[in-house]
Amino acid sequence: MKLNERSVAHYATCDSPADHAGFLRKRVERHHHHAHHHGTSYQRRWFVLKGNLLFYFEERESREPVGLVVLEGCTVELCEAAEEFAFAIRFDDAGARAYVLVADGQAAMEAWVKALSRASFDYMRLVVRELEKQLEEACKSLAACRKSPRRSSSSSGRKRHLSNPALLPLQEKPTTLENGYSTWGSGGCVAGGATCTDYDHDGGQTKPPPLPPRRRSAASSAAASPAPGLSPAMLESPVSPETICFSKLHNWYGQEIAVLRREWQERQKRGHP
Amino acid sequence: MKLNERSLAFYATCDSPADNAGFLYKRGERHTAYHRRWFVLKGNMLFYFEERDSREPVGVIVLEGCNVELCDSAEGFAFAIRFGGSKSRTYVLAAESQEAMESWVKSLSRASFDYMRLVVRELEKQLQEMRRGLA
Numbered sequence A: 001m002k003l004n005e006r007s008v009a010h011y012a013t014c015d016s017p018a019d020h021a022g023f024l025r026k027r028v029e030r031h032h033h034h035a036h037h038h039g040t041s042y043q044r045r046w047f048v049l050k051g052n053l054l055f056y057f058e059e060r061e062s063r064e065p066v067g068l069v070v071l072e073g074c075t076v077e078l079c080e081a082a083e084e085f086a087f088a089i090r091f092d093d094a095g096a097r098a099y100v101l102v103a104d105g106q107a108a109m110e111a112w113v114k115a116l117s118r119a120s121f122d123y124m125r126l127v128v129r130e131l132e133k134q135l136e137e138a139c140k141s142l143a144a145c146r147k148s149p150r151r152s153s154s155s156s157g158r159k160r161h162l163s164n165p166a167l168l169p170l171q172e173k174p175t176t177l178e179n180g181y182s183t184w185g186s187g188g189c190v191a192g193g194a195t196c197t198d199y200d201h202d203g204g205q206t207k208p209p210p211l212p213p214r215r216r217s218a219a220s221s222a223a224a225s226p227a228p229g230l231s232p233a234m235l236e237s238p239v240s241p242e243t244i245c246f247s248k249l250h251n252w253y254g255q256e257i258a259v260l261r262r263e264w265q266e267r268q269k270r271g272h273p
Numbered sequence B: 001m002k003l004n005e006r007s008l009a010f011y012a013t014c015d016s017p018a019d020n021a022g023f024l025y026k027r028g029e030r031h032t033a034y035h036r037r038w039f040v041l042k043g044n045m046l047f048y049f050e051e052r053d054s055r056e057p058v059g060v061i062v063l064e065g066c067n068v069e070l071c072d073s074a075e076g077f078a079f080a081i082r083f084g085g086s087k088s089r090t091y092v093l094a095a096e097s098q099e100a101m102e103s104w105v106k107s108l109s110r111a112s113f114d115y116m117r118l119v120v121r122e123l124e125k126q127l128q129e130m131r132r133g134l135a
Helices: A003-015 A106-117 A119-145 A149-157 A213-218 A242-271 B007-015 B098-109 B113-134
Strands: A019-025 A042-050 A052-058 A067-070 A074-078 A088-093 A099-102 B018-026 B034-042 B044-050 B058-060 B066-070 B077-085 B093-094
Touching: A003 A042, A003 A052, A003 A119, A003 B077, A019 A106, A067 B007, A074 A106, A074 B077, A088 A106, A099 B058, A106 B093, A119 B113, B018 B098, B077 B098
Parallel strands: none
Antiparallel strands: A019 A042, A019 A099, A042 A052, A052 A067, A074 A088, A088 A099, B018 B034, B018 B093, B034 B044, B044 B058, B066 B077, B077 B093
């Protein structure tokens, strides 16, 4: 398969921040039909994780990566091995080779497993969906609370609303996101669509602003709302708004850690597959 | 550079939803002739196939760190994917209509982890403001 190797190598070594980096020992995979297949050997490599791209270098100062593992469609598991602190990257394609990696210690292994578990577009999409859900609930709380006129008018006049087209899940049709397409560097040019700012300076291509939260229940504004999953009628929250928002945030992060921990424990219990 | 080709090809053709797909003309690197290919965008991976029903991609363009720009070309509806680094290849692609070109430029401009991070940061900021608004 052809690859844009030079740009990828450049990206690997450019100064964009890495999500994680460190030495790992990578198990050498031998073909089954090798005549002499005694034991396993490992090669120490410098690994750099940027997004869903896991690069490995011969040395820390090497100018070009030796290899790249694209981390889509994979799972990260603790694994049995004669080695301690080993974990594996396995793919949905069962026939594809797995990457068995060994860290220097327990902390390093946990840090890598955690970082690699989040290193996919699917994970990012999950995060976005969760945040949008949180925002939706916060919106409801906002609508539910009886605030002073000054407060509520400023929040409704702010035009920052979760159904802002700029923040729809990325699987939405392109036409509902962003206004215009003039040169956009990935990561740069934030001012354009990504900061959900006033509709005033859009290119005339975004939809009209949705009704402010406290008035949504009055009309079925389905037509005006581009965001899926946002019910036109806001529900009253029975619990104090402040608690809901803050505790939900806490809950969400706490849940994530609990899930990860549970998964590690389960895998250790399962032992050798 | 070694690459986990097999799992990548699997990912390209598995039934996870694509962010965009369609025919585009791709200009060759050395020769200026355009070749029609079936392109599939998933996340920050732009795969291209010889035919729509090909079982394996001919190639993949990893889009992280790229810029997408409109460009002049006798071909029309053309746009370019550029990268940092002096030796990087620029990919010149041409769509078959204005609408297709705009759709591709939009999807490609958002096809990066960096963009996703921006979205997440923005949502978190909004959440914070909501919380302050309630306090």
